[in-house]
Amino acid sequence: MKANWQDSEQWFQALFEHNPNAAIVFDEETRRIESINRAAKILFNYREEIFRTLTLSDIIDTDPPRLCDAELRREIRAFRTMAGAVFTSEIAEGKFVFNGQSKILWIVREMDNQSDVEALLRERKVQEYRSLVENxxxxxxxxxxxxxxxxxxxxxxxxxxxxxxxxxxxxxxxxxxxxxxxxxxxxxxxxxxxxxxxxxxxxxxxxxxxxxxxxxxxxxxxxxxxxxxxxxxxxxxISEQRAAERQIRTLSQQLLTAQENERLMISNELHDSVAQDLSTMKISLALTLGESSTLPDDVRKTLTDMSSILSRTIRTVRNLSYDLRPPGLKEIGLIETLGSYCDEFAEDAGIHAEFHSTGLKNRAMNPFLEINIYRLVQEGLNNIRKHAEARRAVIFLIGAYPNVILRIEDDGKGFDVAAREQAGFSEKRMGLSSMRERVNLLMGKMSIRSRPGEGTRIFIRFPFRDGLSDLSEI
The missing domain is CATH 3.30.450.20 (PAS domain)
Structure with a gap:
């Protein structure tokens, strides 16, 4: 048994010594060279007793690589001989343990021409890509x-x-x-x-x-x-991302729904309470002015002025109530409500406003979708009144299954779309930004076409939801 072991050790020693490629064994921790073969002595031109005093940094022309735990690794390194000559070699690296200490074996094969170097570099690059894709x-x-x-x-x-x-x-x-x-x-x-x-x-x-x-x-x-x-x-x-988007969309819908409910409550309070009380006061003033002929002229003038102020206040309160919640949306439907709103806008703003609708007649629409379409038209026309200096505005609402298309056009002064969107927040012109956020909530897309002096066209497309649809699906 002992003889066989000794024969095996001698055989491996001979294999190491007579390998045609340079073989170097060094300690993994200290990087001190501990053993070399005959080819290494010839390649580096060092005597063995000098070689054993060296470390890797003495024979490598660049900093030594960070050694890994892989059983075998190949790479290209530049080495220095004793005389200072630099040459390129391919390294095959193996790791083993001897007497409880980690050792590294390098087989150094000198590369004779540039094509060998390029081939090995290509192979190494392929291995790196393969490892990247795999992991x-x-x-x-x-x-x-x-x-x-x-x-x-x-x-x-x-x-x-x-x-x-x-x-x-x-x-x-x-x-x-x-x-x-x-x-x-x-x-x-x-x-x-x-x-x-x-x-x-x-x-x-x-x-x-x-x-x-x-x-x-x-x-x-x-x-x-x-x-x-x-x-x-x-x-x-992207399942988790989609789930998070659905949650955010649901929360946003709940927030808008709560906002619309609050607007409805305030609108009803303004219309049914405040406006009615103001109307009662106006009627009382009218009766006072009509029945009393003994009022001094200055008192009569004061009461007449108060009556005029009350008329304007009642009109303002009712307009505010209608802006908060369109009174006919539930009773007469979206199409008629938008038509009436455009007529009122034209009268109030002095801008000719047209409303056209097709493909949505007798189609029950989700209330959440209806109120958001109304708000988009409202915000679009308000932007035209504030910024466009337009004489004419046209609204198109089209049902083109499976989508609803909303177009808002004007013949105003137009603007640079990219510059306006970048400066929108700093200039506090939030109309377009709020419209885009509302469209995104409806899972739609919004595009704007405009040039200075050529008017503006806003094109909005979003999926149709009928009256039975769950809001969470929007």
Missing amino acids: IAIGVTLIGRDMRILTLNRQMRCWYPRIDFSRQPLCYQAFNDPPGEKICTYCPVIQTLRDGRVHEAVAEIPSERSVRYFRIVASPVVDKEGNIRAAIEMVED
Whole structure:
């Protein structure tokens, strides 16, 4: 047994000594060189007794790398000989334990030409990218032209642990529960495979009795001739983000609903109490002026002035009540209420205002959607009155299933859209910003087209919700 062990030790010693590449053993902690072979002596031109007094920093032309715990690592390093000559070599690194201490073995292979260096650098770069893709928190899948999964990273395997990807299943079957029978309608991969461009989509994908929301970006993989060979699908799980957005949207809706309820209460109080009391006072003054012929002229004049002030105050209170809550919205509906509001706006502001509607006749609309459309028109016309210097405004409300389209146009002085949006907060012109926030709450989109001297067009589109829809779905 002892003889066999001694023979084995001699065999490994001979293998180490006669290796054609330089072999260096050093201590991991101190980096002091402890053993070298014949090729190392020749390559570095050091005698063995001098070599054993050196550390890595004495023979490496750059700072030594931070050593890792991997069993084997390859890299390129620049070394110095005893005479100071610098040469480039490939290092294969291994780690072992001897007498309870960690040791590192370097096999140093001198690279004869630049092509060897470039090839190793390319290989190292590929390994780095492969490691990055494998360990990134975003799912990455390589999908062939036949929609089969060629390979995928650790994150995708973690999301779908029960799928055997070694058989290269079809992606629309592997990534859906139950498995899909045909290519998903939203699929950006099939679009990328067709036109070679990057496509993006957000998808709801069933998974183990729940629904996940994924943001999917597909990029083409082309060969040297420019032919599309496959597509890289990058998948980000945005389920938590969607849940947070729904919660924020619900809270915002509740806040707006509470605000509208408070406005309704104040509106009713102004109309039914304050305005009525003021009207009673005006009637009493009128009776006093009509019945009493003995009033002094100055008293009569004072009462007449008071009656005029009361008339203006009553009109102001009623206008304020109507602004807080349109009185006909519930009784006569959104279309008629907006038509009346535009007529009143034209009379009050001196701006010709037109209202046109199509596609929404006899359609029951969600009350939350109705009041927000009303507020958008209200804010849009107020912006025109304050800033546009317009002579004409036109409102279009169109039902184009599955959307509702609102357009607000004027022939005013116009403005620089980008500059105004950037300066909107500092200038306290919050009309456009508040409109955009309201549109976002309705899951809609708003665009503005305007140029100085060419008027303004606001285009708003949001999904239609009928009268039975739950507000939480908006």
